Amino acid sequence: MHSFTEENYLKAIYHLSEGNLMAVSTNQIAEMTNTKAASVTDMLKKLSEKKLINYIKYQGVTLSNSGLNAAVNIIRKHRLWEFFLVEKLGFKWDEVHDIAEELEHINSATLINRLDDFLGNPAVDPHGDPIPDRSGLIKHKKLVKVSEMKAGEQGTVSGVSEHSSVFLKLLEKLGLTLGSKIMITELIEFDGSIILTINQKTDRTISREVAKNILVML
Amino acid sequence: MHSFTEENYLKAIYHLSEGNLMAVSTNQIAEMTNTKAASVTDMLKKLSEKKLINYIKYQGVTLSNSGLNAAVNIIRKHRLWEFFLVEKLGFKWDEVHDIAEELEHINSATLINRLDDFLGNPAVDPHGDPIPDRSGLIKHKKLVKVSEMKAGEQGTVSGVSEHSSVFLKLLEKLGLTLGSKIMITELIEFDGSIILTINQKTDRTISREVAKNILVML
DNA sequence: TAATAATTTTAGATTAGCCTAAATAAAATA
DNA sequence: TATTTTATTTAGGCTAATCTAAAATTATTA
Numbered sequence: 001m002h003s004f005t006e007e008n009y010l011k012a013i014y015h016l017s018e019g020n021l022m023a024v025s026t027n028q029i030a031e032m033t034n035t036k037a038a039s040v041t042d043m044l045k046k047l048s049e050k051k052l053i054n055y056i057k058y059q060g061v062t063l064s065n066s067g068l069n070a071a072v073n074i075i076r077k078h079r080l081w082e083f084f085l086v087e088k089l090g091f092k093w094d095e096v097h098d099i100a101e102e103l104e105h106i107n108s109a110t111l112i113n114r115l116d117d118f119l120g121n122p123a124v125d126p127h128g129d130p131i132p133d134r135s136g137l138i139k140h141k142k143l144v145k146v147s148e149m150k151a152g153e154q155g156t157v158s159g160v161s162e163h164s165s166v167f168l169k170l171l172e173k174l175g176l177t178l179g180s181k182i183m184i185t186e187l188i189e190f191d192g193s194i195i196l197t198i199n200q201k202t203d204r205t206i207s208r209e210v211a212k213n214i215l216v217m218l
Numbered sequence: 219m220h221s222f223t224e225e226n227y228l229k230a231i232y233h234l235s236e237g238n239l240m241a242v243s244t245n246q247i248a249e250m251t252n253t254k255a256a257s258v259t260d261m262l263k264k265l266s267e268k269k270l271i272n273y274i275k276y277q278g279v280t281l282s283n284s285g286l287n288a289a290v291n292i293i294r295k296h297r298l299w300e301f302f303l304v305e306k307l308g309f310k311w312d313e314v315h316d317i318a319e320e321l322e323h324i325n326s327a328t329l330i331n332r333l334d335d336f337l338g339n340p341a342v343d344p345h346g347d348p349i350p351d352r353s354g355l356i357k358h359k360k361l362v363k364v365s366e367m368k369a370g371e372q373g374t375v376s377g378v379s380e381h382s383s384v385f386l387k388l389l390e391k392l393g394l395t396l397g398s399k400i401m402i403t404e405l406i407e408f409d410g411s412i413i414l415t416i417n418q419k420t421d422r423t424i425s426r427e428v429a430k431n432i433l434v435m436l
Numbered sequence: 437t438a439a440t441a442a443t444t445t446t447a448g449a450t451t452a453g454c455c456t457a458a459a460t461a462a463a464a465t466a
Numbered sequence: 467t468a469t470t471t472t473a474t475t476t477a478g479g480c481t482a483a484t485c486t487a488a489a490a491t492t493a494t495t496a
Contacts, residue, residue, distance in 0.1 A: 005453065026474055039454050041475055046452090058461060058474060089332040102324045108317050114307040223483065244444055257484050259445055264482090276444060276491060 002052070004105050007074050008033060009043050010052060011104075013063055014071035023060030069136060076132040077112050078104040079125035084115060086126040093126040093177075094168035127168075128159030128178050128215065143215035146182070146194065147208055154183045155216035162213040174204050176214065220270075222323050225292050226251060227261050228270060229322075231281055232289035241278030287354060294350040295330050296322035297343035302333060304344040311344040311395075312386035345386075346377030346396050346433065361433035364400070364412065365426055372401045373434035380431040392422050394432065 002010070012032040016024040026044070030037045048055040052067035063071060081103040085091040091099075106112075113134055116122075123139065124130055132138045143159050157180040160168070171177060175198050185203060186195040192208035206214075220228070230250040234242040244262070248255045266273040270285035281289060299321040303309040309317075324330075331352055334340075341357065342348055350356045361377050375398040378386070389395060393416050403421060404413040410426035424432075 003452080027472095035453090036455065037474060038456080038476080042453075085329070089329070089336055091328075091332070095328075099324070099326050099329050102326075103321075106317070106320045106324075108320075110309075110313075111303070111307070111317050114309070118307055221482080245442095253483090254485065255444060256446080256486080260483075 001107055002050075002070060005043070006047060006050075006052070007070070007105055009040075009047060010063065010067055010071040011074050013053065013061060014068070014075065017062060023062050025060050029061075072132045072136045072138065074104050076134075076136075077106070079129055079131040080112060080115055080119065080122070082125045082127070083119055083122050083131070087119065087122075092168075092172070094165040094172070096126065097163055097165070124159075126178070127163060128157075141217060143217055145212050146184075146196070146206070146214040146216055147192070147211035149184045149194075149216065151184050151187050153218065154181065155218045156181055157214060158217040159215035160213055161215060167210075167213065170210070171214070174198075174206065175202055176204070176206075182216065219325055220268075220288060223261070224265060224268075224270070225288070225323055227258075227265060228281065228285055228289040229292050231271065231279060232286070232293065235280060241280050243278050247279075290350045290354045290356065292322050294352075294354075295324070297347055297349040298330060298333055298337065298340070300343045300345070301337055301340050301349070305337065305340075310386075310390070312383040312390070314344065315381055315383070342377075344396070345381055346375075359435060361435055363430055364402075364414070364424070364432040364434055365410070365429035367402045367412075367434065369402050369405050371436065372399065373436045374399055375432060376435040377433035378431055379433060385428075385431060388428070389432070392416075392424065393420055394422070394424075400434065 009029065012029050013024050016028050016032060026037050026040045029044075030040045033040070044053065044055050044061055047053045047067070048061075051064055052070060053061050054064055055061045078100045081100040082096045085096040085099060086093060116134065121133075122131055128143075130138050130140060141158060144155065145161075149155065157176055157178055159178075160171070176182070181199050183197045183200070184194060185197050188194065188205075192211075193205055194208070194211050195203060195205045197203050227247065230247050231242050234246050234250060244255050244258045247262075248258045251258070262271065262273050262279055265271045265285070266279075269282055270288065271279050272282055273279045296318045299318040300314045303314040303317060304311060334352065339351075340349055346361075348356050348358060359376060362373065363379075367373065375394055375396055377396070378389070394400070399417050401415045401418070402412060403415050406412065406423075410429075411423055412426070412429050413421060413423045415421055
């Protein structure tokens with residue numbers, strides 16, 4: 001198997017290339033893994049030799065098939081553990097990330113598949129992110145940023161693109177959790193902030209910055 | 219916190235000194251941790267500097283208070299995870315050791331205390347070993363080896379002192395699991411093997427070697 | 437108790453993952 | 467396009483945990 005550290009690099013590359021599909025740069029990886037560019041170069045050489053990535057000097061990096069496979073598997077584990085922590089152990093959605101970051105490296109296919117069954121094969125984790133199934137398949141839902149919605153539009157909060165505790169706690173305070181039905185009441189031209197109605201009851205104003213990180217199913 | 223490796227050394231010292239209360243030797247630790255004596259010496263110096271052990275060159279080693287504390291905590295985690303794997307995920311008692319060996323190093327007091335509550339604060343793990351409570355207290359039951367019982371004596375199988383999969387699978391096959399009521403039917407003088415009656419139904423013969431590793435509550 | 441055997445420690449190397457500083461390549465801009 | 471800036475890589479080192487081989491200590495036994 002791959003080392004703890006190798007797994008973290010693969011995960012970082014996966015997250016950075018999601019959406020873009022572009023090659024990921026050394027500096028991006030360094031930032032995400034809290035290391036220096038020189039250390040990243042070292043590791044890229046190693047991952048490249050193991051055929052987990054496609055790496056050309058100075059040209060950035062993409063995951064190979066086996067690298068992608070490994071990355072998705074780690075993400076599957078991370079999200080299943082997060083689900084477990086919230087649903088079974090009563091953690092809040094802003095408390096689980098760091099613990100799942102450790103649990104995701106536990107190495108046993110049997111364990112994770114049994115956990116999956118025990119949890120009822122959930123489709124999404126507590127932040128609305130899809131959980132890859134045991135074959136590595138991810139069911140991406142088409143989600144829209146609140147910041148891209150028009151006045152009058154409605155939708156259901158189904159995900160977030162920022163996972164920090166500060167942000168999640170804010171949403172909690174605003175009453176914006178997964179499943180909340182929202183309607184765009186007004187778009188403030190001045191600073192791009194948005195007034196929305198939650199569950200046809202409460203009115204709240206959120207900044208454009210916050211709106212960008214809330215994902216909605218229309 | 220302590221490194222993964224430091225934790226494994228502390229655990230090894232704990233297990234080796236349990237019962238004996240004697241100082242543990244470098245070679246014993248090397249054997250238990252699958253390393254060489256020279257590596258152990260290096261680590262003992264390190265643990266000693268951290269005041270986790272009492273170490274005098276050539277004289278063996280004992281755990282200090284803080285070392286004992288750390289060791290018991292790891293054992294608490296190991297046993298709670300084993301309980302989880304068997305009771306919630308349907309693993310068999312001979313399958314859980316290696317996975318728990320990884321899970322025991324996950325670092326979160328909140329996690330382990332919530333897991334404890336989720337599991338109903340179990341007193342013993344799937345092998346009958348006592349689970350330390352959150353303050354580190356261990357309720358040792360007075361258990362007797364089957365090899366020390368006399369003909370006619372009865373008891374309940376309550377633990378094992380050998381945790382290998384081979385051994386546990388054998389017990390399974392013999393119908394000797396935790397909670398089985400046994401009675402010593404006959405002691406065979408020739409080789410020390412023992413004939414016993416399980417749950418007042420089945421008669422089985424076990425070798426002295428097996429009998430030594432089954433623990434019974436009288 | 438002196439010699440031998442066994443155990444433990446020291447000395448010196450190795451590997452993974454990280455670092456800083458310097459060199460090189462690519463991108464941006466004048 | 468030449469120059470400057472930025473990004474990336476190389477070179478050389480560091481630390482934790484391991485190893486082998488040799489030296490030192492303790493234990494055993496003749």
